[in-house]
Amino acid sequence: MPHIPFPIPASSEATPPAVPGATRSYRRFSLRSLIASWREKNRFQIDLERKLQGDPHVLDDVGLTRRQVEDELARPFWHVL
Template sequence: MNDTPRVLLSEASPWPVSLRALLELPALWQARARVRRQLAVMARANPHLIADIGLTRRQVALEIAKPFWRA
């Protein structure tokens, strides 16, 4: 049995993310922005629904304030 550690190709790569992840990033950012806009509309139009989805007003405010690139 060989006791030398194997290096995965992803670990050997000088790039921390894959090309596919980079290509999918704009769609992810658009989805985050869309969800945050919808949450903001819901918070203004139907604030009682915020509690129904299990969030506090503070949690909603913090989520809405995040830029699109933050998870």
Template sequence: MNDFPALGSTCRHQAWLRGDETSRRLYCLAMLPRMITIWRKRIYFRRDLEAMAKANPHLIDDIGMKKWQVEAEIAKPFWQR
């Protein structure tokens, strides 16, 4: 799953590939709100998963995960997929 959408402008994307420093900065700034949104969703998901694992551990099987998978997911930092 790709966390970042494709660029709307091919020109900016091509400049990014060429290594144009200004384009890199613009690309990074344009992606910042999207990255923050993704990070927040991961934080909320992992927090809710942890709460569910503690309160109702039998529901972990219902979502198709094993206990070790849940523990591994909870242990990840927010920036990691």
């Protein structure tokens, strides 16, 4: 059996205590953070595309190939990974 370097919580520890309205608040927070991640990814792609079109030599400075940039630009903004 492999050694796990961190403790795994029991199922009772993994679920937060029942607090009225906590789920709704958590969902609202999750939705906001998700939308913020999407916006950040979209801005990143726009900036990357501008740099690619404006000065392709910037990619060498960043350490990316043209293929990597094109692959990144082809991905939808909602694929945040």
